[in-house]
Amino acid sequence: MKKNIGKLILFVFLFLGMLTYAQQKKKFADIPNLLQRIIPDDRVDFWVLVYNTYGKDREIKTSGGKKDYTPQFSGFDIFPDEDSFYYIVYSSAGKTNYVTDLEGLKKFIGKxxxxxxxxxxxxxxxxxxxxxxxxxxxxxxxxxxxxxxxxxxxxxxxxxxxxxxxxxxxxxxxxxxxxxxxxxxxxxxxxxxxxxxxxxxxIEKKEEPKDEPKKPAKSTPRK
Structure with a gap:
């Protein structure tokens, strides 16, 4: 009986420990690493994530057999007030497609x-x-x-x-x-x-100095 109670107590502590660990908050990676974790909803032959800053493209991730594509001059941005942008190029059923806006990104992610x-x-x-x-x-x-x-x-x-x-x-x-x-x-x-x-x-408005009352002029005594 005591052994069973001991096992039950141990199980409860282990369960509570697992629950606490599961609810420990984890920080998200930076934006490029977040985007690299995308799993496309449709079957794609390849896809490449491109980051453009100051007019220069840099490929962040390439998945599958890379194909030639046309550089894009606009894209999506998932952080407000940024001067740079991202775009995705992917090939599906032999056709090359471009993701350059948030609606296209939503469709590309799918589930x-x-x-x-x-x-x-x-x-x-x-x-x-x-x-x-x-x-x-x-x-x-x-x-x-x-x-x-x-x-x-x-x-x-x-x-x-x-x-x-x-x-x-x-x-x-x-x-x-x-x-x-x-x-x-x-x-x-x-x-x-x-x-x-x-x-x-x-900030309190400074009061204008008030005019002091004029003192009466002294009269000159008569001789």
């Missing part, structure tokens, strides 16, 4: 196969892996049924510039976002020209 694709699919919906603030808006954990993604979102480009972070629950079977939790603002920047800048509102 969500891993947590990286879940994050990319979320960025297509306006969220982002914030590489500067991964502890807040660039990490995840998972269980048997769902991915739980902590991601950011640019919620205002006006005064103030603002980023908010969310926890997204993504169903592993369907790839659908089933719930979104708003965790609040984590960046709020005011510019000098912002009329609603708290610093400007706190």
């Amino acid at each position: 969500v196969d891993n947590v990286e694709e879940a994050a990319i699919a979320a960025t297509i919906e306006g969220y982002m892996v914030d590489e500067e603030f991964k502890d807040i808006a660039g990490n995840y954990y998972e269980d048997g049924s769902n991915y739980y993604l902590d991601l950011g979102k640019l919620t205002s480009k006006e005064c103030p510039y603002q980023k908010t972070h969310y926890t997204l629950t993504v169903n592993k079977s369907t790839g659908a976002i089933t719930s979104v939790k708003d965790n609040g603002t984590y960046i709020e920047l005011y510019y000098k020209k912002c009329k609603n800048n708290p610093r400007l509102l706190k």
Whole structure:
């Protein structure tokens, strides 16, 4: 009896340990590594991920027998306010195709196969892996049924510039976002020209110096 109780206690501790480990948050890799984890939905002969910055192409990943392709002058960007872009070239049934926008990227990914694709699919919906603030808006954990993604979102480009972070629950079977939790603002920047800048509102206007009353002139005594 005591042995059975001891085994049960050991099992409970092991189970709780596995559960805790499973829910430890892991940081996402950088954007190029996220994109390299894509598993194309359709059968492709080859595909290549290209990164363009300052007008120069750099192949990030090549899968399958490489074929000649035409360099592209536009592409998709899954991080806001970037001067660079990505595009994908792939060959299917002997035909060369190009992915140069987010809608094409969504179609290329198709079914969500891993947590990286879940994050990319979320960025297509306006969220982002914030590489500067991964502890807040660039990490995840998972269980048997769902991915739980902590991601950011640019919620205002006006005064103030603002980023908010969310926890997204993504169903592993369907790839659908089933719930979104708003965790609040984590960046709020005011510019000098912002009329609603708290610093400007706190500046007290200097009062103009009041005119002192003139002293009466002294009368000269008569002799």
